[in-house]
Amino acid sequence: MTITRNRRVALGAMATLLAASLTACTGGDGGGGGGGSEGASAEEIEAALEEGGSITYWTWTPQAEKQIEEFEKAYPNVDVSLVDTVGAGEGNTKLQNAIAAGDGVPDVVQIEYQSIPQFQLQGQLTDLTAYGFDELESLYTASTWGSVSQNGGIWGLPQDSGPMALFYNQEVFDEVGVEVPTTWDEYIQVARAIKEDDPDRCLANDSGDPGFTTSMIWQAGGTPFQNDGETVTIDLADEGTSRFAEMYQPLIDEELICQLPGWSDEWYQALGDGTIASVALGAWMPGILEDGVPDGMGTWRVAPMPTYDGTPTNAENGGSTESIPEAAENKLLAAGFLKWLNSSDESIQAFMETGGFPATVEHLESEEFLGYESEYFGGQKINEVLGAAAADVNEGWQYLPWQSYANSIFSDTAGQAWLDKSSLLDGLAAWQEENVSYGTDQGFTVNG
Amino acid sequence: MPPVPGRRPPSLRVSAAGWSFVTPFLVVFTLMIITPLVYSMYLSLFRNQLMGGTTFAGFANYVTAFSDPKLWDGAGRVGLFLLVQVPIMLSLALIAALAIDSGRLHGKSFFRVALFLPYAVPGVVAVLMWGFMYDDRLGLTASLNDLVGFALVDPYTKKWILTAIGNIVTWEFVGYNMLILYSALKTVPNEIYEAAAIDGANQFRIVRSIKLPAVRGALVIATIFSILGSFQLFNEPNILKEIQPALISSYYTPNIYAYNLTFVGNQVSYAATVAIVMGLITAVLAYVVQLRGTRRDA
Structure with missing residues (x-):
């Protein structure tokens, strides 16, 4: 509590105010569009790439550097400057500020699928239909294309997808003497067995993560959020949601999962030393394990997600698109780069490698x-499992148009269940209530 | 014509010199203090919606703010924090300052530096460090509880989390406040102590009648800084939130609330309102402390 601290906080507050003021400045032309002659044909885009220029690309994907290298080999006249946005949350904030400031807006930007509506509804993304991107639909999986094309436009090209799978530590399973669970009932039994064997170990970790929870609801067949752009329906007590909550409650009540937030140093450490024996996350996880948990080399395996009744069912977890902001300066070149980035064989090969x-x-x-055959996964053909996982993703899922905000208040409401061992369904009901009131305030017609 | 004797109007040159001294300050002050302040007042009169954009709303945000349970929950929390943590921190700082000033302490400069050192640790690092020590599986808390055989301390619970934050803040800023108070003590001329000794005053009498009155002004300043710091509590809970998301709500302190509204909730205008309301409360409190603290006969 000193001058310096106050100053630091004051600076933060001032930045807030500044961002606030800038939003107000530009608030008026949010939905204005970028002038008359929007769009271009494939030939015009190709010509622009040959002619060259420079664009800025914001991303947090570790593959970007390699991809840009390949791109600049193919189009030596184009200069792509890469900005690392660290992660989805920081990327959103950064983009929001740049758009509000009307300055330094990137030409191409990575956005999580679930965050598209919050930018799109405010008219901040370019509809890529005008660039002929609707013709690319057949290239992508149905669920990822569904995420980028909504509310009558195409707002990005899918970069990756994250069908869920169960990644587990074979060594720990062998030590405890358990098999890979194929149903959630078995999953709970395995969790109990691991806890009994060593109280410091857990089958999984979770301290109330909204992204994980919504994916799990999706996997259980729930569709708690429906929106057509103006009308939003929220039902966090539908059949699928209840099925998930009832299955998950014993894991919380019996303290079978470690209360350890993901992505922390302790988390990586726990994944490496066998404290956490499995994670149920998106198909992008092998890259994270290889990179962040080198100690786990050879011990990890992947299996399909456990099911409720034996019928394979799955959900997406994470995954993102690259989009072109409405305020981007060099849209034509950006469209060229984007198209190459997420549809050309060279780029996708580099991404996969x-x-x-x-x-x-x-x-x-x-x-x-x-x-x-992945060396990290002890020679397992992991993509056979993950590819099949992609085919089982349940259709009809939608996120809220304000999913980032909804996620930010998740721990105030539903997250309390993890802390108090209280009813998860009650927590989800409280989350619903908060979201109904926020959505109504934001001008939507909300049923819930 | 002879010059008129008596008062002259200040020459243009003198007043220009004056302005040239003041201008750099005024420019920065206007740019960094007045402008954002006026801007946020202006902003607070609007309403942001995802559907419908930004519209004029008059004083509607203020009406909402005054009956917003989340805002008052956060404000109540920092109020409680202020009432409990600040007196503890300032008492510790005062005791430390008096001890170092007493001249009876061996290794005086060591203690001075050691107490001040936490302040030199960047706030974020300090919170991460304490956040790790509080961990009841790997941290110091775990070792301590293992030692006594039961859960003696459990910082990551609803009951203790605010105390745990208070502990971090106290650790960070005792040394700084000690330095403010110590420097005030250093300004007391030696003759006064000599006179007191001749009058037969003992150490406690000297503390009560000379030293405490001498640090009074400094104490008022330190209190005002602490009030500002308490009401703007942000860093510590915001970093701990990453470790314990369910323990620290999105409106745990008014600053966290405003931050979340702005950067995630698309409610810049309402966040500006929250900031102004809290700013007013803080200003009034600081003013009251200053008035009371500087009253001659208090």
Whole structure:
């Protein structure tokens, strides 16, 4: 509590105010569009790439550097400057500020699928239909294309997808003497067995993560959020949601999962030393394990997600698109780069070589991809499992148009269940209530 | 014509010199203090919606703010924090300052530096460090509880988390406040102590009648800084939130609330309102402390 601290906080507050003021400045032309002659044909885009210029690309994907290298080889006249946005949350904030400031807006930007509506509804993304991108639909899996094309436009090209799978530590399973669970009932039994064997170990970790929870609801067949752009329906007590919550409650009540937030140093450490024996996350996880948990080399395996009744069912977890902001300066060149980035074979090969999980059907089904034997996974053909996982993703899922905000208040409401061992369904009901009131405030017609 | 004797109007040159001294300050002050302040007042009169954009709303945000349970929950929390943590921290700082000033302490400069050192640790690092020590599986808390055989301390619970934050803040800023108070003590001329000794005053009498009155002004300043710091509590809970998301709500302190509204909730205008309301409360409190603290006969 000193001058310096106050100053630091004051600076933060001032930045807030500044961002606030800038939003107000530019608030008026949010939906204005970028002038008359929007769009271009494939030939015009190709010509622009040959002619060259420079663009800025914001991303947090570790594969970007390699991809840009390949791109600049193919189009030596184009200069792409890469900005690392660290992660999805920081990327959103950064983009929001740049758009509000009307300055330094990137030409191409990575956005999580779930965050598209929050930018799109405010008219901040370019509809790529005008650039002929609707013709690319057949290249991508149905669920990823569904995420980028909504509310009557195409707001990005899918980069990757994250069908869920169960990644587990074979060594720990062998030590405890348990088999890979194929149903959630078995999953709970395995969790109990591991806890009994060593109270410091857990089958999984979770301290109330909204992204994980929504994916789990999706996997259980729930569709708690429906929106058509103006009308939003929220039902966090539908059949699928209840099925998930009832299954998950004993894991919380019996303290079978470690309360350890993901992505922390302790988490990586726990994944490496066997404290956490499995994670149920998106198909991008192998890259994360290889990169962040080198100690786990040879001990990890992947299996399909446990089911509720034996019928394979799955959900997406994470995954993102690259989009072109409405305020981008060099849209034509950006469109060229984007198209190359997420649809050309060179780029997607480079993406896959460095552990990325693509969204393009051709690559997901290629012999080379499916036959790949991962050394990290003890020679397992992991993509056979993950490719099949992609095919089982339940259709009809939608996120809220304000999913980032909804996620930010998740721990105030539903997250309390993890802390108090209280009812998860009650927590989800409280989350619903908060979201109904926020959505109504934001001008939506909300049923819930 | 002879010059008129008596008062002259200040020459243009003198007043220009004056302005040239003041201008750099005024420019920075206007740019960094007045402008954002006026801007946020302006902003607070609007309403942001995902559907419908930004519209004029008059004083509607202020009406909402005054009956917003989340805002008052956060404000109540920092108020409680202020009432408990600040007196503890300032008492510790005062005791430390008096001890170092007493001249009876061996290794005086060591203690001075050691107490001040936490302040030199960047706030984020300090919180990460404490956040790790509080961990009941790997951290110091775990070792301590293992030693006594039961859960003696459990910082990551609803009951203790605010205390745990208070502990971090106290650790960070005792040394700084000690230095403010110590420097005030250093300004007391030696003759006064000599006179007191001749009058037969003992050490406690000297503390009560000379030293405490001498640090009074400094104490008022330190209190005001601490009030500002308490009401703007942000860093510590915001970093701990990453470790314990369910323990620290999105409106745990008014600053966290405003931050979340702005950067995630698309409610810049309402966040500006929250900032102004909290700013007013803080200003009034600081003013009251200053008035009371500087009253001659208090």
